[in-house]
Amino acid sequence: MPKPAATRIANLQQSPIRAMTQACERVNGINLGQGLGDLPPPAPVREGAIRAIEQNISTYTPSQGLPELRRAIARKLSRDNQIEADPDTRIVVTNGATGAFASTLLALLNPGDGVLLPEPYYGYHLNTILLSGNEPQFVPLPLPSLELREQDLVAAIKPNTRAIVLCTPGNPSGKMLTRADIECVERVANAHDLLVITDEIYEYLTYDGNAHISPASIGSLGERTVTISGFSKSFSITGWRLGFAVAPEAMARSINLVNDLYYVCAPAPLQQAMASALDAPDNGLAGLGKEYQWRRDLICDGLESAGMTPLVPQGAYYVLADVSGFGYANATEAAYALLEKTGVAAIPGSAFFSSDDGERYLRFCYAKDRATLDKAVSQLQGFRRG
Structure with missing residues (x-):
């Protein structure tokens, strides 16, 4: 049996x-x-979905996402994240940010590779790392400051360490990485040749004048970073399962291969809705x-x-x-x-x-x-x- x-x-x-x-x-x-x-x-999101369904946009899309959505994401990245990404080669639309994260681990890491995980961490990050056969390597942040310190990152590195996960703004802590934090990660990642995987799903939810900074926009990090985000939180559509990954071309190609095999594509009418909503002036962002x-x-x-x-x-x-x-x-x-x-x-x-x-x-x-x-x-x- x-x-x-x-x-x-x-x-x-x-x-x-x-x-x-x-x-x-x-x-x-x-x-x-x-x-x-x-x-x-927001109204542009709701109305866009209704319009897409009425127009019978219901077949498979390209595995990397509708071209018009990828172009809208590229404009958003340039405008809000200071990241320039070719929509045809560097952007993959996924089934939620969780789908992007799982596809990234499976596409770019081997079983047994170590992944640095600053703590407190998001539980789904940990379990996805475990399920993909990787080794979580915890980096406890001091409480209550939650300061990201270079010496703590270095101390957590093992011979099999290949990547670090950054979540900013953070779940569960709400901590936002500063430029100094990110420059610290850049030094460590360059010195130890680490892949940097970011989860920026809460990028528009910031307070007290704090500005969200995408790590891929700092220094040389763009060459080794997979930027993950999505629309679930900012547009209150957690059940729609729409996210995306942005990476250097060769990495994006690998991520899309896994994304295709595991998920085929994200929901077609919802992709169409988001393509129009991202550029709408009244989208609420x-x-x-x-x-x-x-x-x-x-x-x-x-x-x-x-x-x-x-x-x-x-x-x-x-x-x-x-x-x-x-x-x-x-x-x-x-x-x-x-x-x-x-x-x-x-x-x-x-x-x-x-x-x-x-x-x-x-x-x-x-x-x-x-x-x-x-x-x-x-x-x-x-x-x-x-």
Whole structure:
């Protein structure tokens, strides 16, 4: 009789994010755990999709994406990221940023290659690294500053290290890489011949005047960097699964080969919708940081008043809050106690750390409307009283 599972998934588990979402649904709670924005997509995005479906744009597209979408992405990269990329040779449209990340690992790394992963990390990055047969090599960032230090990167390098993953703005921390951080990565990557893989899915969600910097735009990093981003978060279309990878031509060709074999192509009508929405003046991207900053301030003030000290994020729409003062044995116990006492779901910090540091934190997502956030903040106060 066949075995029930392959050995490659023997050490993988369901994401704590999925598990907490299911627990929250069972009690009809407020889900501040999973990164599910409940804001509506901008009108150009919605209308573009409807128009594409009505025009029967429903067949396979080229595996690397519709030419008009790749051209729109190239214009966006030049305008917003200071990256010049030939849309015909350097851009691959993917099934979400996760599809871009998986295709990049499989296309450019060999089994057993080491991948530096600054910590706290996004859990899907870790599990995709494991599933692809690579070795995660953790680089703990000092808390609470989350400073990226050259000596820490160098200390984590092993003989098999071949790549580093950067997430900016970061999930779960909201940390944004500065030019000095990126120049530090450039020195290390050049010295050790490392591939640099960036996840910039939250690039338009930045606060307090912080400017997003794409690592591929700095120095010589463009020659060794795969830039990954997408539209799920900025346009509130997480279920559409549209992302992209930008890389030097030979790398992009390899990534597209895997993308074709695994996914064939991203959804055709949604690609068409995004091609028109990216250039639309009313697509909402320009005001996105302002739209989310008041949400960040609201949740951080609420967490502080409930006795949970937040690590105030510079970007993205998550916040880590220190709950170590409540006396729970670990972050999972604290998260389920929070759900039981207040009806608000958060993710255990242990989902984002290899070290015990994660047991101090819960992660909250604040991509919610005002009424939901107000209600959540009010209910969180019951945790202190409990």
